[in-house]
Amino acid sequence: MTDASADRVTGPTPDTAIRDAERQDGPMLAADGTPLKSALGKALRRQKLRALMLIAPLLLFIMVTFIAPIADMLFRSVENDIVSQTLPRTVVALDDWEYDSGEVPSEEVFEAFARDLAIAAERKDHTRLGSRLNYETTGISSLFRQSGRGVDEIGEPQMDALEELNEDSIEPFAWAAFMGTEDWAAEVEAWDADQQGLAPVFRPNNEAVAAFPETVQLYSAYAETARIAEDSAWDEDPFPIVFHVFAQELAEADPARLADIPGPAGLDLVAAREAIAALDIPSTRDAFLEIDEDWADPEVWGTIKAFSSPYTAGYYLAAMDLAKTPAGVEPVDEDQRIYRTLFLRTMVLSLTITGSCILLGYPIAWLLANLPLRTANVLMILVLLPFWTSLLVRTSAWKVLLQQQGVINDILVWAGLVGDGSRLVLINNATGTIIAMTHILLPFMILPLYSVMKTIDPSYLRAAKSLGATNWTAFWRVYFPNSVPGIGAGSILVFILAIGYYITPEIVGGTKGVFISNRIAYHISSSLNWGLAAALGTMLLALVLLLYWLYDRMVGIDNVKLGG
Amino acid sequence: MKLTKTLMASTALTLAAGGAFAEAHVEMANDMTLVSWGGAYQASQQNAYVEPYLEMNPEVTATWDESSNEAVAKMRAMAEANNITWDLVDVVASDAIRLCDEGLAMEVDHDELLAPGDDGSDPTDDFGDLLVSDCFIPQIVYSTTAAYRNDVEEWGGEVPQDICALFDLETFPGQRTLERRPINNMEWALLCDGVAKEDIYDVLETEEGQDRAFAKLDTIKDQVIWWSAAAEPPQLLADGEAVIGSSYNGRWFSAIEEQDQPISMLWDAQVFDLDGWVIPAGLPEDRLARVKDFVRFATDTQRLADQAAYISYGPARMSSAPLVGDHAELGIAMGPHMPTAPENSQNVFVYNYEWWADYRDDLDAKFQAWLAQ
Structure with a gap:
């Protein structure tokens, strides 16, 4: 029977495979002839994949709701591309300028800035940039807002001069034909019939590119702006800055060549050149100084330059009471230092709160664990009751x-313990924060302690006493060490919750009892300085991780138990 | 140039046709999400113009979201997620300016969007200087003003006459309560340190001026309870925890008139501020059409005057002032309780929005550091 069946097996069996392997010195083979190693690997992979599929929903959930926001926060705390995106030309032009020179940047920088600002103002990006830079240097916000209005005037006189020569020469359609290709014009016409979606992208014609390269560049920025606003360059007036640049290129051009180029709406470019040369156009720098004399302040330009890279450490520096100034990293003025104090205070108060939770929670947990079940259950409800009340109500x-x-002071005065004139200040300071938060976080200490104490066998204590230990020795040498994992778990829970609290400190903390999280909340919802909020949040996260690591080194995370 | 000419002609034609087409066919959405502050203020809006509007347009439903407090942050988050769920948001003027700067609120043409005043005036004239931002549609004028307990024995019959009573610990001993931010407090400190009203912002711009304001505040620092929610000061005064302090005039009104507390208003140097609507940028056409229709109704002369029957904030339109009547429940005349009433507004400050937009971050850091010392 065995012989017969063995004969029928044509491929290698595990048995024969091992023998074969030994004989041939080749790889061990599975029943189907594949090497055993890869077959095993495959089976394991399939198993792992199945397990992964089971946890996939949770994993996905955590990725989306936990990991991604944290990654986003980390990214925001260094991201700074608003300057280089809004002012690309200026950033390049500023490369040659040094803040230390103490001089106002050259005309070239102002020229680049005028173009950037005109486009940004049209796209309403300049005020955003202004508020961003105002975090660094006070006053830039309104400087940008005003200059965004004023920049429209650069190019106006040139526009008027051209209009005087030929009324149609500044009209949108004339410029669209002057700058764009005929194909583009045809596409716009087709799009114009139903105006579905955005207008076709602008394409410059070769003659215009050859004769007026910079004008074309600016015109295409204008056309793109119009396109994004769901308009078309054929209907919207070009920005005055386009005429400003056009006038410059006209002045530089060779008059002989100009005669051959048809201008917008048939404008005679040679005549236009003369008309513009006759104008008294101030330098762009003077035009900006006219709008606001703060443009002569190297501080403003230094700030733009210092924050021109797409990533910045500026937010982290600010979170450590340092400032990235044009002259380098400097500590902020003493009367503005706040974050180090707040970080320190958050740590100290959170530790105090954790400590008082241990002191208050330990006896309660012990009672809960040792009372008869009926009484313990009633007590347990009392512990849990605050969970069912709104946090705001409890704090108020x-x-x-x-x-x-208040009630406590009234009782103390009534009992004669405190004079009416010297009532205790228990709220709107750190004391208030400690009292209210200890109360709110107490259940998070009691519950893990209780579940650990529940598992400590009472016979240990009896054994200790039967061996002659006093009550205190039995507790301290036998019971307490057994309850340490509960203290560990409770402390971690309470401390980590406390460190991020902000509603309670905001209401009862006054000025000396507020946490770093109150400042983070302010930057998120009031000042909109999300970069700084992200940097503060990241530092808080790093601090918690650091403390966790320290805790692991000192106590050992295996020593933490949340239950049984 | 032939192409240009034909193109021009055809563009003009299609534009005209397209325009008419668009006018006739923009359908209005039937749901609106309005964002406001909750409480008595939102109730006044509900009574004065939301309910009447819904009665006129039974197909429309309006949902309230009480998120004005964190509206700026939420609107930025919505814009970043490209999912605007709000249609109309009630914010204070400084927030409106910030939202406008950030491109999160829509710029509006006030004359085109809003109804002319009952007296036929243009909206721009009717609202006047209150149009502090291109995105902002004002509703009410409120003020941050001081009030005091009128039964303090230690004062020996002395009654605070002006804002400087806040800084006068000798005549008016007791705890004060002030808002936990530099705005208003810095101005009052300088004013009571002898700076003329018109010079205050010039002085406050300088380092020495700021130090001077802090030095003045230092004199009362350990007697001040700093509040962050405007409901706190009336409670603190009602409990006797503080004897004098600042809050919004509407909060004082409800403590004095509705709850009968022994508190009196000190209108001196009250700081006018504005509250109004902004439309989030990037609304779809049908929702925008509905919002525009609603805003036009909700900010007309009569509606703004109606609102004053439910809350003691002044209507933002000049043409509404003569129409302000009695309180809807208490039956008392609301005119004398408006911050804009002539006898209350003999000495007022107007919040300098532009200035604070620049200096807010800087001074707030200094102020918080000063508090933490």
């Missing part, structure tokens, strides 16, 4: 209790 209740005309 503390106001009523703790204020100087």
Whole structure:
């Protein structure tokens, strides 16, 4: 029977395969002839894949709701491409300018800036950039807002001069034909029939590119702006800055060549050149100084230059009470330093709160674990009850209790413990924060402690006592070491929750009891300085991870138990 | 140039046709999400113009979102996610300016969007200087003003006459309550340190001026409870926790008139501020059409005057002032309780938006650092 069946097997069996392998010195083969190693690997991979599919929803959920926001926060804390994107020409032109020279940048820089600003103002990007740079240097916000209005006047006189020569020469259609290809014009016409979607992208014609390269460049920026606004360059007036640049290129051009080029709406370019030469156009620098004399302040240009790279450490520096100034990294003025104090205070108060939670929670957890079940259950409900009340209500209740005309002070005065004139200040300071937050976070200490204490066998204590230990020794040498994992778990929970709290400190903390998270909230919702908020948040995260690591080194994370 | 000519002609034609087409066929969405502050203020909006509007347009539903407090941050988040769920947002003027700067609120043509005043005036004239931003559609004028307890024995019958009572610990001892931000407090400190009203912002621009304001605030620092929600000061005064402090005039009104607390208003040096609508940028056409229709109605002369029957904030239109009547429930005349009433506004500040837009971040950092010292 065995012989017969063995004969029927044509391929190698595991048995024969091992023998074969030994004989031939080749790879071990599975039943189907593939090498055993890869067959095993395949089976394992399939298993892993199946397991992965099971946790996939959770993994995806965590990626989307947890990892991605944190990654986004990390990215925001260094991201700074708004300057180089809004002012590309200026950033390049500023390369040759040094802040240390103390001089106002050259005409070339102002020229580049006028073009950038005119386009940005049309796209309404300049005020955004202004508020961004205002975080660094006070006053830039309104400087940009005003200059965005004023920049429209650069190019106006040239426009008027051209209009005087030929009324149609500044009209949108004349310029579209002057700058663009005929194909583009045809496409626009087709698009214009139903105006579905955005207008076709502008394409410059070769003659225009050859004769007026910079004008074409600016005109295409204008055409793109019109296109994004769901308009077409055929209907919208070109920006005055286009005429400003056009006039410059006209002045530089060779008059002999100009005669051969048809201008917009048939404008005689030679005559236009003369008309513009007759104008008294101030330099672009003077035009900007006219709008606001702050443009002569190297500080403004230094700030633009210092923040021109797409990534910046500026937010982190600000989060450490340092400032990235044009002259380099400097500590901020003493009267503005706040973040180090707040970080330190957040740490100290959170540790204090954790400590007082241990002191208050330990006896309660012990009671819960050792009372008869019925009584313990009632007590447990009392512990859990605050969870069912709104956080705001609980915090506001503390106001009523703790204020100087509040319940506690009234009782103390009534009992004669405190004079009416020297009522205790228990709220709107760090004391208020500690009291209210200890109360709010207490259940997070009691529950892990309770679940650990529940598992400590009472016979240990009896054994200790039967061996002659006093009550205290039995507790301290036997019971307490067994409950340490509960303290560890509770402390981590309470500390990490406390460090990120902001509603309670905001309400009861006054000025000396607010946390770093209150500042983060301010930057998120009021000042809109999300970069700084992200940097502060990242530092807080790093701090928590660091403390966690320290805790692991000192106590050991294996020593933490949330239950049984 | 032939191409240009034909193109021009055809463009003009299609434009005209397209325009008419668009006018006739923009359908209005039937749902609106309005964002406001909750509480009594939102109720006044609901009563004065949302309900009447819904009665006129039964097919429309309006949903409130009480998120004005964090509107700026939320609108930025919505714009970044490209998912604008709000149609009309009630914000204070400084937030409107910030939203406009960030490109998050839509710029509007006030004369085109809003209804002319009942007296026939143009909206730009009717709202006048209150149009502080191209994106902002004002509704009310409110003020941050001081009030005091009128039964403090230690004061020996002295009654605060002007804002400097805040800084006068000798005549008016007791705890004060002020807002936990530099705005208003810095101005009051300088004013009471002898700076003329018109010079205040020039002085505050300088390092020495700021130090001077802080030095003045230093004199009362350990007697001040700093508030962050405007509901706190009336509670603090009602409990006797503080004896004098600042809050919004509407909050004081409700403590004094509705809850009968022994508190009196000190209108001196009240700071006018504005609250109004902004339309989020990038709304789809049908929703935008509905919002425009609603805003035109909600900010007309009568509606703004109606709102004053429910809350003691002044209507932003000049033409509404004569129409302000009695409180809807208390039955008292609202005119004398408006911050804009002549006897209340003998000495007022107008919040300098542009200045604070520049200096807010800088001074706030200094102010918080000063508080933490």
